[in-house]
Amino acid sequence: MDHGSSRADKTVEEQRDIQKEVAENDQKQQGGNKKGAVQAGARAYPEPPFPKQHHPKPGHEADIDPAPMYDAPFYRGSGKLEGMVALITGGDSGIGRSVAILFAREGADVTIAHLAEDEDAEETRKCIEKEGRRCLVVRGDVRDPLFCKRLVQNTVDEFGKLDILVNNAAFQVHTKKLEDLSEEHFDETIKTNLYGYFNMAKAALPHLRNGSSIINTGSVVGLKGSPELLDYSMTKGGIHAFTKALASNLIERGIRVNAVAPGPVWTPLNPSDREADDVSTFGSQVPMKRPAQPEELAPAYVFLASPQMASYITGEVLPVVGG
Template sequence: MSSSRTAQKQREIQTQVERADKKKKPRSTGAMQAGARRYPEPPLPQVHQDKPGAEHELPLAPMYDAPFYKGSDKLKDKVALITGGDSGIGRSVAVLFAREGADVAIVHLDEAKDAEETKAAVAKEGRRCVVMKGDVKDPKFCRAAVEKTIKEFGHLDILVNNAAFQVHTQDIEDLSDEHFDETLKTNLYGYFYMAKAAVPHLKNGSAIINTGSVTGLEGSKELLDYSMTKGGIHAFTRALASQLVPKGIRVNAVAPGPVWTPLNPSDKQAEDVEKFGLQTPMKRAAQPEEIAPAYVFLASPQTSSYITGEILPIVGGY
């Protein structure tokens, strides 16, 4: 084919594309709904909470119980310790772990009512739940939490590091030393202390699952400190995974995008909460029950025995 014929062919292709571009495009159908049930879409309630946030006070209750999810003994007679297990992702993980046959210990900071609701939800699944109040920034508490879990249940198979502190700042100059310190010590020190306390009690086939974030993958201009910690959690996950391979302990992380939990209404202003999740391609935030099955997958040796050191993003289509 001569060069002139090639140029003509390229112009014809260009014309075809231009005609297609001018055609009326279908209107957006709004948020993507591909789950087993319909999930809330923006606008969400305009709500702002004091830290650490309370799930039972949210006007729109997070969907955590996954009624369509059927257990199949993937975690039969396992024992899991979950920090931040009182609400949000942690609560949903506790419920699905129980549905898969695990007993659960949960740690909360100061959300007693939420924690009791999680305990009741685990009991409804026919499994036991121990509730512990404490601060994961304290290594003594972390050791005590592991020890109490083992005292109550006899062993420990799964650690889920999920507790987190997040408050936005629009300017680095407004990020105080105290604020920065609280974020790093909760989100990084807390994960380290819990893992350090748990590892001596974990055996071949056990699992550690850390909660990362899309902010650790992409950064967030209003969450400098939080993004830093979540990126650090991803690196910690990969490094610890390499270290624990000889012991047969798998270490992975889930990196969620926006999820409707008390974490964000206790951070963002009410008008920003209303639009929460709208920036994702799916145009809505996830519900906790859409994230929790990933933790089951990574916890169970039946489903992820050859997976360690991985970061699993669940971010709504980025």
């Protein structure tokens, strides 16, 4: 055997040793992943599997097991929104509730609008007042432009101004096939998720001024699509486009417009949509292997609303998707 052949055999042996080592490490890593989801926050968050459950629309936070974590006890306010006034649609529960609480903790008075979740809205009001800020609760449908105008006017009458609009109210129901997506269902999604945002922005704009901001809630499905959320994906992609277009439209007025695109989040939206078996594994498909809790999304809204932190940011869609 010549020297070249011997060297080749040795190289093959070394490569196989590397291959074996990598395979063994991969096997160990796979075993480690089965231990649970990624916990990288200030406290541990619930992991799938969750109790099987399905709730009627619009969903009530008080009925969900485990209860969504929204109060962010380790988050300390520092006056980032001191003296400002915010209006949050869908502010009674889920992401909206947590955003309302952190806005209050940062010094803002808050109006929360909700569809029909009176118990949830009352709990959110108590949380805001516990932070030492004022809260106005208004019940109504953002599909109705007259309600949106009245909601904004009520806010201005109560607090004297409006600085921040958070468009967050949404409707979502899965359908497995396009043929099963009725016109009524499609209209409900479009009118809530797109008309609602348009109506609220148009109603708020006369009261916004230089330094004000609009924050829209988009979604990861607006970035990637979802086979069983055809209509919802369409609206969330539309919200992202609306965000960018409106930001360009309002930039010369000094009004910033941005969006947050959440991945799976443990809120009333999904247990009132998915089948019980799907709810049990909700969020397990993302790299962190669990859904976010509302308090993990809310700081992104504080960041985008704060003139100290985001004065040079507009027209952006900020993904918070778990990897």
